[in-house]
Amino acid sequence: MTAAANQNHSISAPLLQLQEVSLRYGDKSKISFKSIGYDKYSGPAVDQVSLQLAAGETLGLVGESGCGKSTLGRIAAGLLLPDSGQRLWCGEDVRQLDAAAQRRARLDVQLIFQNSHAALNPRLRSEQLIGEAPVVHGLIRASERRDWVIQLLQRVGLDASHIDRYPHQFSGGQRARLGIARALAVQPRLLICDEAVAALDVSVQAQVINLLLSLRAEFGLSMLFISHDLDVVRHLSDRVLVMHAGQIVESGATESVYHQPQHAYTRSLLESIPRLARI
Amino acid sequence: MSARELLRGFQRSHLAMAGLSLLALLLLLALAAGVIAPQNPYDLAQLDITDGRLPPGERLGSGALALLGTDDQGRDMLSAILYGLRISLLIGTGSTLLALAIGLTLGITAAWHGGWIDALIMRVADIQLSFPAILIALVLLAVFGQGSDKILLALVAVQWAYYARTVRATALVERGREYIEAARCLALPGWRILLWHLLPNCLPPLIVVATVQVASAIALEATLSFLGLGLPITEPSLGLLIANGFSYLLSGKYWISLFPGLALLLLIVSLNLVGDRLRDLLDPRLQ
Structure with missing residues (x-):
């Protein structure tokens, strides 16, 4: 399989490919950064999941809590x-690349977190929060940091005057924007939004989703949008994957999955959306 | 946070400002002890045993005023307190800072690496903490002998485990939070995440522990001196001065213990006020 993948290494290779990945918890030696507390994701295993994500595509990943989405x-x-x-990543195993290419490949994929409060270091002001990584990685010079951060803040709908604030001085919606700005600062190609709007109230949710849509268009971003909210995923995604107990049970173009669900689990998931009765 | 911001933060609280001023005053007195003290209590030639146990306000044989009285050796209490303040502060803060540095390094290393390094460091800390502090200090002093440097080392040996444990517990919680994951995702170097992201978020509980520990280090030093294993009686700390007057308390010669006790009280209270405010200011979430 590896040989085939390496031959596929061409412009036509999908941006991100997962081939039959599985992960069981409880075996700490398998955790990539064992020094970091990943043992908290004690959900069920990811079982033989394959997926492909083309450049510019938005892939929705739905499923109930604890199904292994995160x-x-x-x-x-x-x-x-x-x-x-x-x-x-682009047809290559990132771990085989040289250090510089590996770093670029890591920066190319950024996570947007559900809990925007815990996802922002409480001791850093916006300027360092957003500007640290681009300076460390030499994307910008330290002297350009402030301007760079102001640009990003304005792009995500925050004010230039917010640059000296700490995370706790922002509202939930603003913190979500701050998290997006931090990800954008390293010029990623793929955003993985893990329940990124789930903690926000509905009107703020809509604003943040619209922001993501406009950023997607402006920067040509690909997105993996993980959510339990079927309506949000439908609104954003080109294709949808339905996950259940660690496995992908159904995948396809968004409209066909929503209109003609093939798998029984997808049908029950769709039926569980509360609707207003027709008058 | 700059020093100026910190000072401004202090000014917003009258109590903290009072604590800071008091601490500054005590520090100044301790530093200037050699200049402002009427007598050098370390110079045995200046002491006269016939001046012993004079009540406050009496004059020594030499004619000098003993504002706070004298102890049984004929030492002017005011001078002894100023010099004692200096020793107590030096030993208390010195041992605390040293223990803090060692405990912080070991604790955060344990939390970061996990595995056998964590197990080794924390089991040593457990063993250390299972003995009474006084016992460990006694053993060390019995082996190494007396002197202010030895007692400093003994206090460090007793204290580091508290910091290691506190820091590890905090670091374990903090490293599991998403902002550390985000820093990983941003491909920041491990040492940078450790020093700039993890460490600052582990400091507030340590600052509180440290202020309490300065006080307890001073108290432990006094205990050791009282037991005859700490500082020699010729170079008394505050604790030793209190211990000296202890046997005279019931015979009405209160000043030998009372005034060093008051000085110790003021020192500890001011340290705690400053430490408390510092914790509030260093944690943006509490502002």
Whole structure:
């Protein structure tokens, strides 16, 4: 399989490919950064999941809580190493690349977190929060940091005056924007949104989703949008994957999955959406 | 956070400002002890045993005023307190800072690496903490002998485990939070995540522990001196001065213990006020 993947290494290779990845929890030696507390994702294993994501595509990943969506998202982000199976970025195994290419490949995929409060270091002001990584990686010079951060803040709908604020001085919606700005700062190609809007109230949700849509168009971003909210996923995605108990049970173009669900689990998921009765 | 911002933060709280001023005053007195003290209590030639146990306000044989009285050796209490303040502060803060540095390094290393390094460091800390502090210090002093440097080392040996444990517990919680994951995702170097992201978020509980520990280090030093294993009686710390007057308390010669006790009280209270405010200011979430 590896040989085939390497031959496929061409412009036509999908941006991200997961080939039959599996992850069981409980075996700490398999955790990629064992020094970091990933043992908290004690959900069920990801079981033999394959997926492809083309450049510019938005892929929705739906499923109930605990089905392994977040774990799959972190495997896709390269933060967790699967027990078996392969993760290919632009047709290549990132771990085989040289240091510079590896770093670029890591920066190319950024996570947007559900809990925007815990996802932002409480001791850093916006300027360092957003500007640290681009300076460390030499994307910008330290002297350009402030301007760079102001640009990003304005792009995500925050004010230039917010640059010296700490995370706790922002509202939930603003913190979500701050998290998006931090990801954008390293010029990624793929955003993995892990329940990115789930914690926000509905009107703010809509604003943040519209922001993501406009950023997607402007920067040609690909997105893996993980959510339990079927309506949000439908609104955003080109294709949808339905996950249940660690496996992908159904995949296809968004409208066909929503109109003609093939799998019984998808049908029950769709039927569980509360609707207003017709008057 | 700059020093100026910190000072401004202090000014917003009258109590903290009072604590800071008091601490500054005590520090100044301790530093200037050699200049402002009427007598050098370390110079045995200046002491006269016939001046012993004079009540406050009496004059020594030499004619000098003993504002706070004298102890049984004929030492001017005011001078002894100023010099004692200096020793107590030096030993208390010195041992705390040293223990803090060692405990912080070991604790955060344990939390970051996990595995056998974590197990080794924390089991040593457990063993250390299972003995009474006084016992460990006694053994060390019995082996190494007396002197302020030895007692400093003994206090460090007793204290580091508290910091290691506190820091590890905090670091374990903090490293599991999403902002560390985000830093990983941003491909920041491990040492940078450790020093710039993890460490600052582990400091607030340590600052609180440290302020309490300065006080307890001073108290432990006094205990050791009282037991005859700490500082020699010729170079008394505050704790030793209190211990000296202890046997005279019931005979009405209160000043030998009372005034060093008051000085110790003021020192500890001011340290705690400053530490408390510092914790609030260093944690943006509490502002």
